[in-house]
Amino acid sequence: MTYNKPIPTRGTHTVPFWEGAKEGKLMLPRCQDCNRVHWYPRFICPHCHSTNLEWVEASGEGKIHTYAVQHLVFGPWEPEAPYVTAYIDLNEGDRMLTVLRGVDPQKPEDIKIGARVKVEFEQANEDTYIPFWRVIEE
Amino acid sequence: MPGQLYKSAAIVGAAEANEIGFLAEPKTSLQLHIEAIKNLSNQTGVPISKIEGVFSTGWSSELCEHLGIKPKYIDTTAVGGCSFEMHVHHAMAAIHSGIIDIALVTHGENGFSARKIGGRGTGNYGRGAGVASPAAEMSMAYGLGSAPSNYAHAMVRHMHRYGTTTEDYAHIAKVTRDWATLNPRAAMYSKEKHPFGGPISVAQVEESRLIAWPLTILHCCMVADHGGAVLIASPKVAAGLNTKPVWLAGAGESMGHANMLEMEDFTATSASRSAEAAYTMAGMGPGEMELAMIYDSFTITAAITAEMLGLAAPGEGHTLWKDGHAAPGGRLPINTNGGGLSFNHSGMYGMPLLIEAYRQLSGTAEDGVHGDVGKQTSAKTCIVNGTGGALSTTGTLVLVADD
Numbered sequence: 001m002t003y004n005k006p007i008p009t010r011g012t013h014t015v016p017f018w019e020g021a022k023e024g025k026l027m028l029p030r031c032q033d034c035n036r037v038h039w040y041p042r043f044i045c046p047h048c049h050s051t052n053l054e055w056v057e058a059s060g061e062g063k064i065h066t067y068a069v070q071h072l073v074f075g076p077w078e079p080e081a082p083y084v085t086a087y088i089d090l091n092e093g094d095r096m097l098t099v100l101r102g103v104d105p106q107k108p109e110d111i112k113i114g115a116r117v118k119v120e121f122e123q124a125n126e127d128t129y130i131p132f133w134r135v136i137e138e
Numbered sequence: 139m140p141g142q143l144y145k146s147a148a149i150v151g152a153a154e155a156n157e158i159g160f161l162a163e164p165k166t167s168l169q170l171h172i173e174a175i176k177n178l179s180n181q182t183g184v185p186i187s188k189i190e191g192v193f194s195t196g197w198s199s200e201l202c203e204h205l206g207i208k209p210k211y212i213d214t215t216a217v218g219g220c221s222f223e224m225h226v227h228h229a230m231a232a233i234h235s236g237i238i239d240i241a242l243v244t245h246g247e248n249g250f251s252a253r254k255i256g257g258r259g260t261g262n263y264g265r266g267a268g269v270a271s272p273a274a275e276m277s278m279a280y281g282l283g284s285a286p287s288n289y290a291h292a293m294v295r296h297m298h299r300y301g302t303t304t305e306d307y308a309h310i311a312k313v314t315r316d317w318a319t320l321n322p323r324a325a326m327y328s329k330e331k332h333p334f335g336g337p338i339s340v341a342q343v344e345e346s347r348l349i350a351w352p353l354t355i356l357h358c359c360m361v362a363d364h365g366g367a368v369l370i371a372s373p374k375v376a377a378g379l380n381t382k383p384v385w386l387a388g389a390g391e392s393m394g395h396a397n398m399l400e401m402e403d404f405t406a407t408s409a410s411r412s413a414e415a416a417y418t419m420a421g422m423g424p425g426e427m428e429l430a431m432i433y434d435s436f437t438i439t440a441a442i443t444a445e446m447l448g449l450a451a452p453g454e455g456h457t458l459w460k461d462g463h464a465a466p467g468g469r470l471p472i473n474t475n476g477g478g479l480s481f482n483h484s485g486m487y488g489m490p491l492l493i494e495a496y497r498q499l500s501g502t503a504e505d506g507v508h509g510d511v512g513k514q515t516s517a518k519t520c521i522v523n524g525t526g527g528a529l530s531t532t533g534t535l536v537l538v539a540d541d
């Protein structure tokens with residue numbers, strides 16, 4: 001089946017992220033001076049303003065920081081509504097936006113802030129694998 | 139001790155476009171600007187040709203060209219709905235420094251008409267780096283776009299942290315609608331004016347259509363047409379006008395993030411910082427505020443902002459409405475025009491906040507230009523706070539009546 005959702009336009013400095021995603025790896029930018037990771041990818045470390053940045057493979061695990069259920073949706077995601085969006089606190093620090101999998105959008109009260117989640121990648125085209133996060137059954 | 143800019147300038151007039159709301163015949167954003175500016179000139183007696191500084195989102199130069207004026211000071215700050223509070227801050231500085239004596243802050247946005255004729259007039263806000271922005275690159279896959287799709291995440295986190303409920307916030311929508319029923323210019327004034335207008339109950343808010351859980355449609359502001367303008371003047375100029383000055387006692391601005399992805403604490407905004415700056419400049423505190431005009435893009439925005447402004451303890455912002463303090467007759471009236479929820483909201487709501495604050499403190503909330511009847515309070519002080527973007531940027535003003 002063809003992937004019919006928006007496919008991100010790549011920037012000039014995010015190639016390692018998308019190359020990692022192809023292999024199922026979650027790559028994060030890390031500052032070599034203060035050792036902190038950050039998200040989204042910058043040209044400069046937002047913590048200490050160093051430009052000595054590298055890419056490291058992350059655990060691909062995190063926790064739900066907060067979430068919402070999208071009912072009124074326009075565009076390619078409309079047929080999926082209602083669906084759950086969430087911000088994920090990465091184990092390595094900082095936060096990612098995602099569409100959450102393994103949850104019931106009709107029962108939002110059952111989704112738990114702090115619940116553990118794991119990343120998975122869906123192929124969108126030859127070059128692009130998009131990260132989604134799934135709640136881990138405890 | 140008050141700061142340097144304390145009462146360095148006053149708002150000396152505030153006016154709106156001839157018609158606002160859900161216009162039957164569409165108008166352009168520029169048209170809404172010009173109507174408001176013309177009404178402002180008539181109200182204050184200040185000819186448009188005497189305007190020395192122009193403050194608006196994005197397209198100030200095009201406005202000046204259209205008006206045929208050549209200002210000495212041009213500001214195009216466009217960081218969302220709070221831009222207009224920031225414009226006032228910037229105008230105070232420009233007047234205090236002696237560069238100008240008369241500043242125009244102006245707004246026109248055909249949020250509703252744009253559906254038919256386009257040209258929203260947001261002054262390029264939000265376009266930013268566009269597809270070249272790594273924040274957009276890492277967010278665009280997930281279908282978030284509208285404001286409620288973002289703001290719902292903050293409401294869920296606030297509920298989680300403080301144990302607040304959707305019903306708590308529903309009181310904000312209900313009370314704000316009560317104010318709108320006193321204001322004939324409010325889009326939701328009555329059933330006659332709009333099929334969904336007139337009083338609403340907390341249960342109705344709870345049961346209305348889901349937009350982005352937990353936000354139902356009655357937790358969300360409208361998107362209508364609005365144009366408005368205020369005139370800011372030095373004390374010297376203000377003294378020579380027939381309109382009442384409302385003094386700018388304090389001002390501050392700040393930001394937390396541009397993209398919600400970077401929001402550190404989903405239960406707090408930079409309004410705590412912009413308010414601290416404004417209170418410090420004014421030499422006043424939240425306990426001395428007798429009226430609050432707060433950007434209520436969503437009920438959750440109003441609740442969090444009330445907390446950030448020090449009007450309620452963290453987690454208790456909603457109690458101002460729930461316990462009736464913010465309601466007509468309450469000890470701290472909030473959003474006396476009916477708010478973005480029920481009065482008007484064109485996309486950027488900072489201007490209607492300023493206009494209503496001016497009318498209330500100048501005693502013209504009932505009979506000023508389009509002031510209309512029934513909602514005048516006795517307040518002599520007012521805190522105004524705008525929020526822009528996705529709970530991103532904030533601008534706060536402390537206003538004081540002339541007497």
Ligand SMILES: [Zn+2]
Pocket residue numbers: 031032033034035036045046047048049050
């Ligand atoms: Zn660093």
